[in-house]
Amino acid sequence: MIVFEDVTKIYDPNVVGLQDFTCHIGKGEFVFLVGASGSGKSTLIKLVLKELRPDTGRILVAGRNLGTLRHSKVPLLRRNIGCVFQDFKLLPNKTVYDNVGYALEVVGEPRKSIRRKVPEILSLVGLSEKTNSYPHEISGGEQQRVSVARAFVNHPPLLLADEPTGNIDPETAVGIMQLLVRINRTGTTVLVATHDRDMVNRMRRRVLQLDTGRLVRDEHRGGYDQVAASEEEGA
Amino acid sequence: MRVGFFLGEAIGSMRRNWVMAMAAVITVFVSTAILGAVLVTQGNLEKGATSLKNRVVIEVFIKDEASQKAVKALENKIAAIPEVKEYEYISKEEALERFRKRFDERIVDNLNVNPLPASYEIQVKDANQVDMVARQFFNEPTVDNDPGTHNGVKYARETVRRMLGTIRIVGWGMWVATGVFALAAVLLISTTVRLSIFARRREVEIMRLVGATNWFIRWPFVLEGFITGLLGALLAVGFVYASNWALANWLKSSSIDFLDVDVINLIWQDAVWPLGLLPTLVILGAVLGAIGSLLALRRYLKT
Numbered sequence: 138m139i140v141f142e143d144v145t146k147i148y149d150p151n152v153v154g155l156q157d158f159t160c161h162i163g164k165g166e167f168v169f170l171v172g173a174s175g176s177g178k179s180t181l182i183k184l185v186l187k188e189l190r191p192d193t194g195r196i197l198v199a200g201r202n203l204g205t206l207r208h209s210k211v212p213l214l215r216r217n218i219g220c221v222f223q224d225f226k227l228l229p230n231k232t233v234y235d236n237v238g239y240a241l242e243v244v245g246e247p248r249k250s251i252r253r254k255v256p257e258i259l260s261l262v263g264l265s266e267k268t269n270s271y272p273h274e275i276s277g278g279e280q281q282r283v284s285v286a287r288a289f290v291n292h293p294p295l296l297l298a299d300e301p302t303g304n305i306d307p308e309t310a311v312g313i314m315q316l317l318v319r320i321n322r323t324g325t326t327v328l329v330a331t332h333d334r335d336m337v338n339r340m341r342r343r344v345l346q347l348d349t350g351r352l353v354r355d356e357h358r359g360g361y362d363q364v365a366a367s368e369e370e371g372a
Numbered sequence: 373m374r375v376g377f378f379l380g381e382a383i384g385s386m387r388r389n390w391v392m393a394m395a396a397v398i399t400v401f402v403s404t405a406i407l408g409a410v411l412v413t414q415g416n417l418e419k420g421a422t423s424l425k426n427r428v429v430i431e432v433f434i435k436d437e438a439s440q441k442a443v444k445a446l447e448n449k450i451a452a453i454p455e456v457k458e459y460e461y462i463s464k465e466e467a468l469e470r471f472r473k474r475f476d477e478r479i480v481d482n483l484n485v486n487p488l489p490a491s492y493e494i495q496v497k498d499a500n501q502v503d504m505v506a507r508q509f510f511n512e513p514t515v516d517n518d519p520g521t522h523n524g525v526k527y528a529r530e531t532v533r534r535m536l537g538t539i540r541i542v543g544w545g546m547w548v549a550t551g552v553f554a555l556a557a558v559l560l561i562s563t564t565v566r567l568s569i570f571a572r573r574r575e576v577e578i579m580r581l582v583g584a585t586n587w588f589i590r591w592p593f594v595l596e597g598f599i600t601g602l603l604g605a606l607l608a609v610g611f612v613y614a615s616n617w618a619l620a621n622w623l624k625s626s627s628i629d630f631l632d633v634d635v636i637n638l639i640w641q642d643a644v645w646p647l648g649l650l651p652t653l654v655i656l657g658a659v660l661g662a663i664g665s666l667l668a669l670r671r672y673l674k675t
Contacts, residue, residue, distance in 0.1 A: 186581070209585075216583035226578045230388045242377060243584045287582070 138164045138295055138326040139185060144194030146180055146350075153350040154180035158194070160345060160352060162328065164294070167321045169337050170330040171361055172347035178330035180350070182299050185328075186218060187211050199294055216244050219288025219325075221317075223300035225280045227272040227287075233259065234268045237287045244291060258286045262316060278309030285316050289325070296320060298329040302336065310336065337361040381592035382599060385572075392568045393600065396661075399564040400604025401611075403557035404657050408612035410553050411649055414546040416616075421539040425499035430506045431526040433489040433516040436464075442514040443490075450492055453508065455501040459494045467491065489516050502532050558660060565597050565664035569672070576672040586673045590666065597665030598658050605657025609650045 139162040146154035155177045162168055170178050183189040184196055187203050196203045199217055206214060220226075227236050234255055241251045259265050262282040267275050272283070281301060288296055298317060302310035314336055321327045331337060337344060337360060344359030345352060386393040432450075434443060450459050462470075467488040496505050509515055509525045569576075579589045647655070 188581075212580070212583045212585040212588075214583075215581060218583075220581055226574075226581065228575055228578055230385060230575070239579070239584075240582045242374075243579075243582055243588060245374075 138162055138166070138199060139328070140195075140197040141181075141184075142195040144184065144191045144196060146184065146189060146191050153177070154189075155184070155191070155347075156350040158347075158350070158352055160355060162326060164326055165321070165324050166343060167318065167327045167340075168329070168343045168345060169340075169359075170328060170345050170347065171332070171337060174332075175349070176347040177350040178347060179299055181347070182297050182328070182330060185295075185297060186220070187214060212243075216291060217293050217295060219291065219293040219296040221281070221284050221288050221296070221298040221301045223303040225272070225277075225284045225304075227280055227283055229272055232269050232271055233264060233275070233283050236272070236283055237290050240287045240290050254290055258290045261319075262286045276309075277305045278312065281305055281309075281313055282316065285313065285320075289320050292323070293325065295326045296328070298327070298331075300331060301329065302331065302333050307335070314340070334361040378591040378595055382595035385592065386596055386599065389568070389571075392571065393596075396564045396568055396600045397604045397607070399560050400601050400657050400661065401607045403553075403560045404605045404608035404653055405611050407550070407553045407557045408608055408650070408653050409615070410546065410549050411653075412612055412616050414543075414550060415649065417539075417542060417546060421543070424535060424539070426495065428496065428499045428502050428528065428532050430494040430496070430502060430509075432492045432494065432509050432512075433526070434491060434514055435516045436489060438514045446492065446512065446514045449508075449512075450494060453505060455496050455498070455505050457495045457497045459492050462491045462493055464488055464490045499532055499536055502527055561601065561657075561660050562664040562667065565600070565661060566668040569593060569665065569668040573672050576669070580673075589673065590669055593665045593669055594662045597661035597663075599661070601661025601664075602654065602658040604661075605654045608657070609653050612653075613650060 139160075141158050141160050144158045145156050147156075148154055158177070158181070170181065172178055180189065184191055184203075185198055187206065191204075198214065201214060203214075228239065231239065237255050237258060238251050241254060246254070256265065256268070259268060262285055264279060264282055264286065267279060267283075272280055275283075281304075285301075288298075296317070301317070302313055305313065310333065317327050317329060318340075341358045341360070343357045344354065344361070346354035346356075432446070434446065438446075447459075447461070450456060464486050467490065468486050471488060494505065496502055506525050506527050515525060576589055
């Protein structure tokens, strides 16, 4: 689903985003991306969305080579990628319903099927009662669930989450993570960048760890810290 | 294209951001109204100037003893001058009648003879030609050489010269003012549109992340700019029309009715404004709003 080959991205005054990064993420995988702030997690996500261009290296997403992908096709790429962000990125002037519906309007979905699909997905994330609320009227956890609903309403093959639980309390975070797991079970590849140590340790999924732009660990059924994991093995 | 959706988005966003939308409409209104007022004033001044120019008359006085034949020859001469627009023969009796109307009747009643000469009143096509036409009668034998008039040819020479000079300067001044206010209107409107889009740049970013194509993002903004410009310009044009109408009525009822201010012609076509001045302003406002949105969006739609 995602292939990075020797990708390097250096920001202007010599700040390393990603360096010689290579990895393959298969279809249907659930992958955690961990590392300190500034280690390159967000850079990686932006590269997948073609919000940024790499300096060198090749990136393939769903079989498309992003290097040769035409500018005008970028929106098409993004429609195949659901996105969840730490700051939710909801349209402040639209209701919960319209925020989710917008992702369908964008792809030219007929009005009739929008009216069917939006309530469906809202009930899946447990927000049926908040349909006509505006983002500022609901809690952070609820906003993040709207954001997840919007990301998944098109049933994209790939879902990216950048610190999805960064702004919400631990209990609500568990709910969000469960949602992502459910989405993963439908066959959608899920990539989650996170700082949430407990969550990663509890879920035991594939873990990619970054340190100043380099991949320092790629472990299946991994924990948040390499140290913790190897200590476990040693004991 | 989903016109309904885009229109809904545009109107919905104006309703939700109504403070910003109002500010933009008012900006368009004020700048278009000022521009419109300047243009209408210019149009009116030009009309006034034309009607003033048309009033410039050359009076050619005829000697009482001139023969019918000589008078006829004079008339032929007048008719042959290409710069002459129209002319009229004023007989001694008519001249007296006019005098009687204009001044105190008793003066005239006390006269035994009619002292007023017959004359030709000549209007020229262009006030600039007055002098040139008048000179052609200076040494005419049929013309009454009464001292105090120019060889029996009377016209407001100095006045015409000054009037034409003034009209020219005022005309230039108005064009400069028009240019300045048109520029101000364009800048004000585009700044307002840019501000309102700047306030919503995060929205644009989110739309892009969700996979909206650039035109999908643009259309609602362009429509919003169009509607804003249209509303503001319509208000402005209504305002300009109403005040011009009031002014015209006041002028007509006052002593300076010679300015001949015309309301209707400003709305309908003339040579300078093939679509009519006021409709042109409305279109200008709407198009400026739309183009302003388009340009302001450019920097947020780059990758």
